[in-house]
Amino acid sequence: MITKRIIPCLDVRNGRVVKGMNFESIKDVNDPATLAELYNGAGADELVFYDITATFEGRKLFTDALTRVAEKVFIPLTVGGSINAVEDFERVLSCGADKVSVNSGAIKDPELIDAAASRYGSQCVVLSMDVKRTERGFTVFMGGGRVDTGKDAIAWAAEGVSRGAGELVINSIDTDGVKQGFDIELLKAISSVVDVPIIASGGAGCMEHFATLFKEVPGVDAGLAASIFHYGQVDIKELKKYLRSCGVLMRI
Amino acid sequence: MIAIVDYGVGNLFSLKCSLAAIGHEAVVTGDKQKLERADRIILPGVGAFGDARAKLAASGLDKTVTELARAGKPLLGICLGMQMLFDRSYEFGEFDGLGLIPGVVLPIRDELDKAGLGLKIPHIGWNALDIVKDHKILRNTRQGEHMYFVHSFYAARCDADVVATTSYGVTLTAAVARDNVMGAQFHPEKSGEAGLRLLSAFAEM
Numbered sequence: 398m399i400t401k402r403i404i405p406c407l408d409v410r411n412g413r414v415v416k417g418m419n420f421e422s423i424k425d426v427n428d429p430a431t432l433a434e435l436y437n438g439a440g441a442d443e444l445v446f447y448d449i450t451a452t453f454e455g456r457k458l459f460t461d462a463l464t465r466v467a468e469k470v471f472i473p474l475t476v477g478g479s480i481n482a483v484e485d486f487e488r489v490l491s492c493g494a495d496k497v498s499v500n501s502g503a504i505k506d507p508e509l510i511d512a513a514a515s516r517y518g519s520q521c522v523v524l525s526m527d528v529k530r531t532e533r534g535f536t537v538f539m540g541g542g543r544v545d546t547g548k549d550a551i552a553w554a555a556e557g558v559s560r561g562a563g564e565l566v567i568n569s570i571d572t573d574g575v576k577q578g579f580d581i582e583l584l585k586a587i588s589s590v591v592d593v594p595i596i597a598s599g600g601a602g603c604m605e606h607f608a609t610l611f612k613e614v615p616g617v618d619a620g621l622a623a624s625i626f627h628y629g630q631v632d633i634k635e636l637k638k639y640l641r642s643c644g645v646l647m648r649i
Numbered sequence: 650m651i652a653i654v655d656y657g658v659g660n661l662f663s664l665k666c667s668l669a670a671i672g673h674e675a676v677v678t679g680d681k682q683k684l685e686r687a688d689r690i691i692l693p694g695v696g697a698f699g700d701a702r703a704k705l706a707a708s709g710l711d712k713t714v715t716e717l718a719r720a721g722k723p724l725l726g727i728c729l730g731m732q733m734l735f736d737r738s739y740e741f742g743e744f745d746g747l748g749l750i751p752g753v754v755l756p757i758r759d760e761l762d763k764a765g766l767g768l769k770i771p772h773i774g775w776n777a778l779d780i781v782k783d784h785k786i787l788r789n790t791r792q793g794e795h796m797y798f799v800h801s802f803y804a805a806r807c808d809a810d811v812v813a814t815t816s817y818g819v820t821l822t823a824a825v826a827r828d829n830v831m832g833a834q835f836h837p838e839k840s841g842e843a844g845l846r847l848l849s850a851f852a853e854m
Contacts, residue, residue, distance in 0.1 A: 398816060399774040400795060437841065442775055468666045472841050473797060493662050495839065518696050520771055520799045563771070592769050618774065648775040648795035 467493020514561025576602025588616025752807025
């Protein structure tokens with residue numbers, strides 16, 4: 398059977414990883430290719446790169462870095478950030494990305510999902526969404542959690558899948574950065590309405606949180622985290638061994 | 650020299666880089682003469698069968714690849730490229746394959762429905778190989794090793810040539826081999842170190 402996936406996420410600005418790792422053994426801790434190789438060696442099942450660059454020049458630095466990663470690391474690579482048009486899909490796919498994650502670009506123009514799915518296939522289109530609880534229930538936010546889109550998260554997840562998204566990244570703003578565990582309630586609600594793989598994001602603080610995630614929400618396929626991996630609080634190799642000992646299927 | 654068949658389908662960057670990483674130069678080409686000169690050929694492919702098959706036919710390379718394979722040149726089909734090695738596909742219609750390995754391509758969904766399983770389609774992610782037959786393409790691969798799969802259709806009625814399967818509630822064809830013609834349903838170029846070892850088995854056979 399398919400294993401559950403562990404996915405480190407790297408934020409990249411101007412071609413450099415923001416919040417580099419605190420590994421003393423590596424010289425250039427901010428080089429995406431160096432970190433990608435390190436994570437690959439540790440057993441990461443996939444890598445996600447978010448381009449948080451705002452400028453044209455910065456985006457070129459990002460795609461150059463992506464190419465260097467794709468030349469060396471042979472596991473699935475997902476790219477997100479600044480994806481607003483089909484041309485943006487082309488730009489990162491031609492540099493070695495396997496999947497493209499779209500967030501606010503799809504909120505502004507939902508047909509972007511249809512267009513990208515029909516051109517590249519659903520397996521290539523990942524819909525990422527930032528969700529926060531409001532008095533209206535689970536609500537989709539954008540702009541790093543500052544802008545309330547008014548969209549219902551459950552309905553948006555279902556719409557994204559029906560338009561052709563092949564995977565969902567569900568990031569809970571409520572649990573993000575708190576390190577008290579993934580947002581089980583939100584993930585259960587989403588997984589009950591869609592039949593594509595779900596990647597849970599936001600809230601991982603320790604290995605036990607991943608075990609709880611996969612046990613409580615069988616519909617979740619992957620756990621994504623950033624800082625706990627970057628700062629070495631959780632070692633991917635150890636995490637995967639631990640999860641396997643808990644009865645979760647893992648590729649080791 | 651390994652030739653990767655370029656017929657306008659999919660991203661061949663990772664495949665070329667993965668071969669380079671294990672020390673084998675590859676050329677991505679749609680040129681008939683280059684395919685003829687190559688020591689071995691990789692037929693990649695993503696997307697829908699009918700569309701890819703039409704592009705391969707339009708390029709005229711379907712005949713070249715089939716003739717070279719029949720003449721004994723090692724050929725490895727990957728993902729949709731593997732599915733094209735068979736006689737026919739029933740993916741959104743009915744299409745002829747290259748007919749190099751007896752078998753057909755069918756929807757995974759039908760198998761899951763028959764088994765009463767409501768699993769997600771596509772079959773996407775890392776799954777373990779069950780090696781069912783010895784073949785040199787798997788000489789560097791260990792029993793139970795994980796490979797990366799992304800597909801909604803699978804090769805059926807090809808039992809005689811199946812060398813590895815994978816389990817997704819139902820048993821799916823993971824790799825096939827018939828003499829010099831081989832196929833992998835998974836993506837070795839995305840399957841980490843295990844995938845690179847499979848590619849080196851092909852490159853060095």
